[in-house]
Amino acid sequence: MGSTLGPIIGGAFTEYSTWRWSFYFNLPIGTVTAIVLIIFFTPHAKHSMMDKSFIYRMFELDLIGNVLILGATVQLFLALQYTETHVPWNDPIVVGLLSGAGGTLVVFCIWMWWKADGALIPPRIIGQRSVAASCAVAFFLYASTLIHMFYLPFW
Numbered sequence: 001m002g003s004t005l006g007p008i009i010g011g012a013f014t015e016y017s018t019w020r021w022s023f024y025f026n027l028p029i030g031t032v033t034a035i036v037l038i039i040f041f042t043p044h045a046k047h048s049m050m051d052k053s054f055i056y057r058m059f060e061l062d063l064i065g066n067v068l069i070l071g072a073t074v075q076l077f078l079a080l081q082y083t084e085t086h087v088p089w090n091d092p093i094v095v096g097l098l099s100g101a102g103g104t105l106v107v108f109c110i111w112m113w114w115k116a117d118g119a120l121i122p123p124r125i126i127g128q129r130s131v132a133a134s135c136a137v138a139f140f141l142y143a144s145t146l147i148h149m150f151y152l153p154f155w
Contacts (some may be wrong), residue, residue: 005151065120068108075101 045152049057079097083089112119125131 004148004152008152060118062115062118062120065108065111065115068104068111069120072101072104072108075104 007040010019010022013019013025027052032060045146049060052060075097079094082091087094089095112121112123116123
């Protein structure tokens, strides 16, 4: 409901007042959420990383994997955005961005294989049918939600 009403309310704020009201509207909602989390959230029982230092836990994150996958998606989205602004698909910028996105994705896959269980997406879970099926279902559900979010304000 929020993903459908949000763009409509944001569009109404932008059209009939200023775009800043979209941010002001979220302040009380964020405040209530933060207060509820502070009051009611209790962390689970201790796990193996709670005894480790903050620096150690930071190095356990797959920051390189994050940078690689973000770089690939940014390049892909930039290429798609350029083609939306009437830049032809055979333009060197678009071809370079698409090639860079593909190359960075290959490097990311090699990085995941090399990093094994410490990777951003551990390769041992990728081959599981239940994981693949749930990812496919989530993809199609979110795609249908995005279509409604995009077209509903026009209609």
